Amino acid sequence: MSVNIQRDNHDPFYRYKMPLIIAKIEGRGNGIKTAIVNNADVARALARPPMYVTKFFGLELGAQTSVNEANDRYLVNGAHDAPKLQDLLDVFINKFVLCSSCRNPETDIIITRDQMLYKDCKACGKRSPIDIRHKLASVILKNPPSSSSSKKGTASAIKKSKKGKNDDEPEEEEGSDDELTKRIAAEAEGLPPSALTATADDDDDDDDDWAVDTSKEAVEQRMKELESQVQGFSLGDDDEEANDTYSQLGHWILEQPEEPSNVEVFKKIKELGIENKHRTLQVLAQTLFNENIISQITERAPLLKKLITGENHEKAFLGGTERFIGLEHPELIPAVPKILHLYYNLDLVSEEVVVKWGSRASKKYVSKDVSKKVRKAAQPFLTWLEEAESEESEEEEEEEDDEDDE
Ligand SMILES: [Zn+2]
Incomplete structure (x- = not known):
């Protein structure tokens, strides 16, 4: 099950959905940490690299993070419940996903030659600047989004295989x-x-x-x-x-x-x-x-x-x-x-x-x-x-x- 990417948008026709965050608290005492079990799925729905999401949580919570894409492990130090992370995710979406002009989530992050970050909107064509004062901006600059994780690629690939199935x-x-x-x-x-x-x-x-x-x-x-x-x-x-x-x-x-x-x-x-x-x-x-x-x-x-x-x-x-x-x-x-x-x-x-x-x-x-x-x-x-x-x-x-x- 999923929710609207803009959670404050209650339009039942809204087509952009994401899974709700599933968080699992592991360990105890000083070693307590939160595993974001479906971090990769959430990031995919937002067409952002999984590490951006985890790193953003860490920066907002002032906590160390650990990202291991190969093993699908995304950890944030400390105990954080899913609703809190979900609220933070809304902030992430607002800052790093939604077009500032039309609020559509189908955007690409673009890095210009002078190391400025923009959200490039596929819906309205506008480019809106990303606040580079946020610490995640430097994470993005160091780890630019790869085209392979783009939503467009995934969505059209799925479409293609489904279409093929029906026709053949x-x-x-x-x-x-x-x-x-x-x-x-x-x-x-x-x-x-x-x-x-x-x-x-x-x-x-x-x-x-x-x-x-x-x-x-x-x-x-x-x-x-x-x-x-x-x-x-x-x-x-x-x-x-x-x-x-x-x-x-x-x-x-x-x-x-x-x-x-x-x-x-x-x-x-x-x-x-x-x-x-x-x-x-x-x-x-x-x-x-x-x-x-x-x-x-x-x-x-x-x-x-x-x-x-x-x-x-x-x-x-x-x-x-x-x-x-x-x-x-x-x-x-x-x-x-x-x-x-x-x-x-x-x-x-x-x-x-x-x-x-x-x-x-x-x-x-x-x-x-x-x-x-x-x-x-x-x-x-x-x-x-x-x-x-x-x-x-x-x-x-x-x-x-x-x-x-x-
Ligand atoms: Zn737009």
């Missing part, structure tokens, strides 16, 4: 769809008549799949992530009180130390009085799944089916899915056809709604860019639907003809 393997997709259909049928048979009325004990089997870190730090991290997600649950709704209810549901699901059962989730939804609301489905799509979405859809189908009672519900469910995949798990984009196929086979979405959804990119849930990407990925499934439909209608026509003959 349409047949493989179809093949796995057949596999999938078989599996869905098999799994559906194994489902209890209604998992909603089943006892909570039935859900205990799933617990092992969920390795939830319940350490104090991890819980604090999750709480912070939640705060940043609130906006995502409530976009577009004018009614503040209602928004609050959806946030409550989202928070509640994510805050559970263990995956809540279908029964528990349904009870909570009823308690909040939003069991008939379409927006509930958006929240569920954003919170019930993780990277194991494919197996989770089947598990959650009984709950979802009970709540999806109209076209608006289906649309909100697709919208929430779009947000979940497009913003939180872009690595799942190649799995979009499978996900939609599952939704369709489990009667969570109707053909009519999914075809309409696929025919036009929309800015309602994600940026237009992301929306287009998700729909492009969905194409194999939509084509399959179309073909299945045209075969069906041909058969119907033939039948009608037969009747006419008699």
